[in-house]
Amino acid sequence: MKSYDFNIKRLLTIVILSIILFISSFENVVLAEQNNNIGGKSYIKNEVINDDITFKGVFTSHSIYFNIDKWWSIENVDIEINLSVNQLVDVTKDSYITFNINGVPFYSSKLVYNPKQEVQNIKAKVPIDNLKEGFNEFKIDGYCRITDKPCTDDINTANWMIIKKNSKLNINYKEKITDNIIKNFPYPFVKNNTSQITQIVLSDDYTDMDLKNALLLSSYLGKNDTNTKYKSEIIKYSDLIKQKNNNNIIFIGSKNSIPNEISNAFKDVSTIDLSNNSIIKLGNSPYKGDFEDVKVMLICSENDSINLKAIKFLMNSELTTQINNDAFIISENINEEIKVEEVNKLITFESMGINEMQFKGPFRRTGTVAYFIPKNRIVTEGTNIKLHFRYSDNLNFNKSLITVYINNIAIGSKKLEKENALADTLELSIPSNIIKNNYIEIKLAFDLELIDSYCEMRQEETPWALIDGSSYIYSETQNSLGYFFEKYPAPFVLDNRFNDVLISVPDSLSSKELTSLGKCFSVIGKEINGNVGEIDVSRYSNLNGREKNKNLIVYGTPSTNTLIKDLNKKLWFKYDDNYNYFIGNEKLYLTEPFNSNISMFQLDLSPYNTQKAMLVLTAPNNDILLNSLSYLESSNEVNKLTGDSIIIDEYGDIRKFRFKEEDKKPVYEKIIGLDKSSRGILIIVALIFIFLLASTIMYLIKNKKRKFK
Incomplete structure (x- = not known):
């Protein structure tokens, strides 16, 4: 019997071990499969705090x-x-700092002032399980005491700590390897925070339309690239085949111009009729170097206008996300254009993606909303903001209020009232003179005071306030007058679409010049919505x-683009008769050899059509001109440009x-720009003036008749 029991136990042990081994092997298979979809190269994304953050009071x-x-x-x-903490925080005081990720605390530390270490360094790891795709909130909670009297600590100016501006989050990650599916576009051709770039490749004998398509695609990729x-x-x-290539590639051209390496990778393309169709084909790059995940996309047609439709198709995410395949044929019957609404x-x-804004806890709580208007527009009178909000009913209503700031300037406040706690509103006019550019920052501040709350020893989630997503900005705008670099890329972009643009380029461009022009258009693309609007590219020999x-953008030297010579008499800094150097004017006297080693940008009315604009980018020296384009290749550099002429x-x-x-x-436009109440007052004043004028005239006439009698 004992032997029988022993055999049963041994058999059960073998079965259990077999099951465990089977499950373990299955888990290993699954993990291996997952690991195969993750690249081996590690990256770091740093989120740096750019300014010092000052905490004051007990709870911050x-x-x-x-x-x-x-x-x-x-x-x-x-x-x-x-x-750094104030010098009064010692071991006898209860002062702490707590880190939270998405509302979940994960690290706390006691704070003590250390005279040998004025700036203290605290390191911690974020629990990965608490992270989510998209935006995450990292919150720093401070609790700082310098006495045993809470009432004093809340209002004592000596009770402070400062989070230093070089503090940061280091996000360590690997990239997921993508399938060859078009619906993922623009990924992996737009990747944030990696050294890998995308190369748009043209044949050496590219056409004007090929370059137009490349610049248009650059504008779209630039819009989706969050890097500065x-x-x-x-x-x-x-130039592509001269280098070892780890970059993703997009080839644009005709069927006959497809490189052999891509033709061999996409052999089925040769059998497709592309006379009135274009193909978008995605696959693994035949030029791959030592990177694991390198892609090539082919955009090809014998018909230039159909290739343009393919580019616009890729710019329409509503369409690309439907393509769960590695290839798609674009026919002339496809409607690829995005309907762009008028400026709302x-x-x-x-x-703007804000369903609600929550404000929790006592004292001042703030939140910020950013809003951009098209660069070609300016805000006029009649712009206002209306807020729908609610708040807790246990406030000290003698001291609680909401304040609205526009670009850090207060435009109005409202006292909170108990009877309106569940449904309150605030409507304020926004003065046009406080908005100097197309960026509007709205800061909402609630002062949520409880009776004697500053004497509380513990922090409460209440009181609270909430801004509803139905709150809105009503923005009265009009087209800005004049052409200045402060408004660039206007007038070439009007209300977030290309505005009848023609780029005049030299008959021959190097890859470096093509790249620089592409980067210029990537910056312009950040102002573009949709895929409509007119843009054209032409060599000088094809202008006709x-x-x-x-609206002209003219690039080149006098020797590479003859249009520069035609425009010379309209330039503020003109070339000499031999086009070797610039001549000074009343704004700036130019000396030699400085005048031959500079570039000049001019933004002005087109001399061919006063309803159109012209941007001239020129220099006597091609290398100096190419280097000067760096000021148009990033948003940060563009923001440094002002006026209408740059040297x-x-x-x-x-x-x-x-x-x-x-x-x-x-004057009539200023009147139209006024809000209704201002216009009403103006009309009343005008009527009173007319009445007084008429009365005066009638009195004078009547008095004159009496004298005559």
Whole structure:
């Protein structure tokens, strides 16, 4: 019997071990399969705090928001906070700092002032399980005491701590390897925070339409690239094969111009009729170097206009996300254009992605909403903001209020009232003179006071306030007058679409020049919505008079683009008779050899059509001109440009000039721009003036008749 029991036990043990081994092997298979979809190269994305953050009082907090890309496989996230505390915080005082991720606390530390270490360094690891795809909130909670009297600590100016501006989050990740599916576009051709770039490749004998398609695609990739400087290139095929290539590639051209390496990778393309069709084909790059995940996309047709449809198709995410395949045929019957609405005057918080804004805890709580208007527009009178909000009913209503700031300038406040706690509103006019550019920052501040709350020893989630997503900004705008670099890329972009643009380029461009022009258009693309709007590209030899009815961008030296010579008499800094150097004017006297080693940008009315604009980018020296384009290749550099004329020397130093005065609005336009109440007052004043004038005239006439009698 004992032997029988022993055998049964041994058999059960073998069965259990077999099951465990089977499950373990299955788990290993699954994990191996998952690991195969993750790249081996590790990357770091740093989210740095750019300004010092000051905490005052007992309970304080600050939130930092960061993005987790859906194509990242997170390895770890490290927090490194540098802070200084006031000299009164010693071991006998209860002072702490707590870190939270998405509302979940994960680290706390006691704070003590250390005279040997004025700036303390705190490091912690974020629990990966608490992270989510998209935006995440990292919140720092501070609790600082310097006495045993809570009432004093809340209002004592000596009770402070500072989070230093070099504090940061380090996001360590690997990239997920993508399938060859078009619906993922623009990924992997747009990747944030990696050294890998995208190369748009053209044949060496590219056409004007090929270059137009490349610049248009660059504008779209630039719009989707969150880096401050666009990393992609436009190059010719002959330069592509000279280098070891780890970059993703997009080839644009005709069937006959497809490189052999791509033809061999996509052999089925040769059998497709592309006379009135275009193919978009995605696959693994035949040029792959030592990177694991390198792609090539082919955009090919014998018909230039159909290739343009393919580019616009890729710019329409509503269409690309439907293509769960590695290839798609674009026919002339496809409707690829995105319907672009007129500039919407009424923008709800909900339409900006804000369903609600929550404010929790006592004292001042703030939140910020950012809003951009097209660069070609200016805000006029009649712009206002309307807030729908609610709040807890246990406040000290003698001291609680809401304040609205526009670009850090207070425009109004409202006292909170108990009877309106569940449904309150606030409507304020926004003065046009406090909005100097196309960026509007709205800061909402609630002062949520409880009776004797400053004497509480513990922090409460209440009181609270909430801004509803139905709150809105009503923005009265009009087209700005005059052409100045402060408004660039206007007038070439009007209401977020290309505005009848023609780019005049030399007959031959190097890959470096093509890349620089592509980067310029990546910056312009950040102002573009949709895929409509007119844009054209032409060599000088192919212009055929089209420059007379377009908004012109002219690039080149006098020797590479003859249109520069035609325009010379209209330039503020003109070339000499031999086109070797610039001549000074009343704004700046130019010396030799400085005048031959500079570039000049001029933004002005087109001399061919006063209803159109012209941007001239020129220099006597081609290399100096190419280097000067760096000021148009990133948003940060563009923001340094003002006025209507720029001179850039060979060292990259700039001089800015304003030759034209800004056009003044006609009186009737100023009146139209007024809000209803202002116009009403103006009408009443005008009627009173007319009545007084008529009465005076009648009195004088009557008095004159009496004297005559």
